[in-house]
Amino acid sequence: MTLDLILFLILALIAISTAFGMLLSRNAVYCALFLVLNFVTVAVFYLLLGAPFIAMSQITVYAGAIMVLFLFVIMLLGAESLPAAEVLPWQKPLATALAFVLAAEATFLLITRARPEGRVLQPDASANMMDNLRALGAELFSRYLLPFEVTSVLLLVAMVGVIVLIRKEKRVH
Amino acid sequence: MIPINYYIVLSAILFTIGTLGVLTRRNALIIFMSVELMLNAANLAFVAFARAREVALGQPFFDGQIFVFFVIAVAAAEVAVGLALIVEIFKSKRSIDVDQMSSLKG
Numbered sequence: 095m096t097l098d099l100i101l102f103l104i105l106a107l108i109a110i111s112t113a114f115g116m117l118l119s120r121n122a123v124y125c126a127l128f129l130v131l132n133f134v135t136v137a138v139f140y141l142l143l144g145a146p147f148i149a150m151s152q153i154t155v156y157a158g159a160i161m162v163l164f165l166f167v168i169m170l171l172g173a174e175s176l177p178a179a180e181v182l183p184w185q186k187p188l189a190t191a192l193a194f195v196l197a198a199e200a201t202f203l204l205i206t207r208a209r210p211e212g213r214v215l216q217p218d219a220s221a222n223m224m225d226n227l228r229a230l231g232a233e234l235f236s237r238y239l240l241p242f243e244v245t246s247v248l249l250l251v252a253m254v255g256v257i258v259l260i261r262k263e264k265r266v267h
Numbered sequence: 268m269i270p271i272n273y274y275i276v277l278s279a280i281l282f283t284i285g286t287l288g289v290l291t292r293r294n295a296l297i298i299f300m301s302v303e304l305m306l307n308a309a310n311l312a313f314v315a316f317a318r319a320r321e322v323a324l325g326q327p328f329f330d331g332q333i334f335v336f337f338v339i340a341v342a343a344a345e346v347a348v349g350l351a352l353i354v355e356i357f358k359s360k361r362s363i364d365v366d367q368m369s370s371l372k373g
Contacts, residue, residue: 110277129300140311145318148310155339164346170354242337249340252344252345256347259355260355
């Protein structure tokens with residue numbers, strides 16, 4: 095049972111439970127937030143698989159832009175069916191305790207793992223994959239240049255299409 | 268190193284949950300979110316297979332990652348257009364329940 099495997103199993107548990115949360119939640123806003131959490135866990139899986147660029151695209155495009163768009167439309171349509179305000183009595187104490195645990199953990203790591211000269215610990219050589227990223231960029235802009243440009247045209251077409259769809263129709267006299 | 272099979276099983280589970288969402292939910296927005304979940308599961312399998320190939324080759328192999336990048340870009344375009352359509356449907360029917368969208372019936 096290596097550390098990798100434990101991390102994988104915990105993350106897999108989070109991914110599956112958030113997916114089920116999205117499936118079963120009655121409230122559309124909760125569904126969207128569960129899905130954000132799911133996307134972030136999948137991004138961590140990409141990091142574990144040695145694909146940092148995809149992980150960051152996942153967080154910025156999926157968890158960021160796409161889900162904000164979803165939440166925006168949910169609010170716009172008023173499709174969320176908010177249940178009667180139910181106050182969870184244990185929520186605030188638990189959140190406070192967890193916040194203290196996080197602060198203690200972060201401080202502990204920063205103090206014990208810092209370098210002798212007092213700096214914050216350097217990332218491992220394996221975590222520092224700039225060469226990998228550079229090679230990926232070179233590949234993307236040489237062998238895959240045409241698909242890349244086609245994608246940008248596709249995004250432009252989608253944008254124009256959305257504007258045409260949403261625009262108010264002017265009466266033609 | 269985590270066996271590649273674990274990722275594939277996880278991807279299959281996530282894809283199945285997405286399918287369940289598409290089949291059981293009636294809110295068009297939630298169905299759309301389930302489709303996104305399925306796309307994500309497919310992406311995870313893609314990156315996992317790319318990693319397996321990379322390990323087998325013993326050198327960097329980016330094709331899988333680049334395809335996933337394209338899938339993410341196309342998904343962004345798809346979400347924009349799909350949400351615009353849902354807003355339009357809501358404007359004309361005042362509902363996004365997919366069971367209500369039956370005006371083409373008969």
